[in-house]
Amino acid sequence: MNIILFGPPGAGKGTQAKKLVEYYKIPQVATGDILRANLREGTELGLAAKEYMDKGELVPDEVLIGIIKNRLTEADCEKGFILDGYPRTIPQADALGEILVEIEKPIDVVLNFEVPDEDLVERISGRLMCKCGASYHKTFNPPENEGICDACGAEVYQRADDTADAVQNRLDVYKKQTQPLIEYYDETGVLRTIDGTRDINVVFEEIKAILSEFA
Ligand code: AP5
Ligand code: MG
Numbered sequence: 001m002n003i004i005l006f007g008p009p010g011a012g013k014g015t016q017a018k019k020l021v022e023y024y025k026i027p028q029v030a031t032g033d034i035l036r037a038n039l040r041e042g043t044e045l046g047l048a049a050k051e052y053m054d055k056g057e058l059v060p061d062e063v064l065i066g067i068i069k070n071r072l073t074e075a076d077c078e079k080g081f082i083l084d085g086y087p088r089t090i091p092q093a094d095a096l097g098e099i100l101v102e103i104e105k106p107i108d109v110v111l112n113f114e115v116p117d118e119d120l121v122e123r124i125s126g127r128l129m130c131k132c133g134a135s136y137h138k139t140f141n142p143p144e145n146e147g148i149c150d151a152c153g154a155e156v157y158q159r160a161d162d163t164a165d166a167v168q169n170r171l172d173v174y175k176k177q178t179q180p181l182i183e184y185y186d187e188t189g190v191l192r193t194i195d196g197t198r199d200i201n202v203v204f205e206e207i208k209a210i211l212s213e214f215a
Contacts, residue, residue, distance in 0.1 A: 001024060001026060001080040001108055001211060001214055001215065002080050002081055002100070002105050002106065002107050002108050003020070003080070003081070003082045003083065003107070003108060003109055003110075003111065003211070004083045004086075004087075004107055004109075004110040004111070004185075005017055005082060005083065005084045005085075005111055005113070006110050006111060006112045006113065006181065006182070006185070007112055007113030007114070007115065007196060008113075008115065008117075008120055008170075008171060008174045008178075009120060009124060009167065009170040009171065009174060010115065010119075010120035010121070010123040010124040010127070010167075011113035011114075011115045011120065011196050012113055012115070012123075012196050012200065012203060013030075013084045013085065013113065014028075014030060014032075014033075014084055014133065014135045015135050015141070015200055016111075016113075016200075016203060016204060016207060017030060017082050017084045018133070018134060018135070018151075019200075019204050020082050020204075020207070021082065023208070024080070024082075024211075025079075026077075026079055026080040026081055026082060027076045027077060027081055027082065028081075028082045028084055028133070029068070029071050029072065029077070029081050029082065029083050029084065029086070030084035030085050030133060031064055031067060031068065031084075031085045031086040031088075032053075032084075032085045033084075033085075033133045034067055034071070035049045035053060035059060035067075036053075036131075036159075037131075039053075040131065045063065045067075048063070049063070053160070053161050054160055054161055054166065055161075055166060055169060056161055056165075056166035056167065056168075056169035056170035056173060057169070057173060058088055058089065058173060058177060061089055061091045061092055061095075064086060064088075064092055065091075065092060065095040068083075068086055068092075068095075068096065068099065069095075069099050072099060072100075072103065072105070073103060077105075080105075081105075083096075087181060088174075088177060088178045088181075089177050089178065089181075090180060090181065090184060093181055093184055093185075107185075107190055108190070108214040109190055109191075109192055109210065109211070109214060110185040110190050110191045110192070111192055111194055111207060111210065112182055112185075112191055112192065112193045112194065113194050113196035113203075114193055114194065114195060114196055114197075115196040115197055116197070117171060119197060120167075120171065121167060121168075121171075123137060123140070124162050124167050125162065125164070125167070126138040126139055126140070127158070127159065127162055128142075128143070128156040128157065128158065129156060129157060129158070129159050130149035130151065130152060130154050130155075130156050130157075131152075131154055132149060132151055132152040132154065134149050134150065134151045134152070134156075136149075136156060140200075141200060143156060192210050194206055194207065194210075
């Protein structure tokens with residue numbers, strides 16, 4: 001199964017991706033997580049991406065296209081993948097289309113999470129992250145032991161781009177550069193829209209129902 005999780009910052013892409021990985025045993029390919037891992041390791045790529053990420057701007061397309069091409073051709077994507085945070089621009093979507101033709105893995109479904117801006121800001125400002133990619137919320141989804149990741153036991157932290165200014169910019173950038181992809185994928189008939197305001201498990205049940213059509 002080849003899936004794209006689509007939606008604004010804070011819509012719940014990462015949260016649902018983790019549940020899908022566990023349920024379907026296919027990998028999450030989250031470009032934000034890949035960039036943050038590079039930053040932690042101090043790679044050239046990570047350092048170059050930091051200035052964009054901290055401001056809530058998109059990292060240039062050519063960088064992301066290179067990352068995604070390498071990642072989707074790794075062996076663990078053979079049975080399918082969950083794209084989270086990619087594509088975010090029309091050129092990224094066009095490049096993805098070409099890569100997927102080459103590796104003969106068409107997208108089955110694009111799940112588009114809809115959540116109003118007020119909720120997104122509340123979610124992002126209370127978010128706690130782990131370096132393993134797990135995502136929590138101080139109120140809506142706290143880890144079982146305060147400050148500690150349920151999945152890997154590491155300490156959770158607040159993301160550097162979860163500041164008020166960067167969040168507002170991320171929402172603006174989403175509307176200008178990423179939202180046009182809704183029409184792009186709707187035209188190809190793969191788009192399914194999900195009300196992302198409901199409880200995490202209710203959203204997950206709906207996703208499973210949709211995906212059962214493709215299994
Ligand atoms: P990225 O890491 O992809 O961040 P994002 O798109 O801004 O999305 P988020 O991770 O903030 O939101 P999410 O939808 O995953 O929400 P989550 O599940 O965590 O990108 C970061 C940066 O990297 C970009 O700004 C850019 O600079 C760069 N980048 C990455 N990809 C790129 C690309 N392709 N091109 C160019 N640049 C790129 O949930 C959020 C919070 O809400 C959590 O606290 C969670 O617990 C809570 N929550 C989740 N679901 C619910 C629910 N149903 N009810 C209540 N609370 C919920
Ligand atoms: Mg995320």
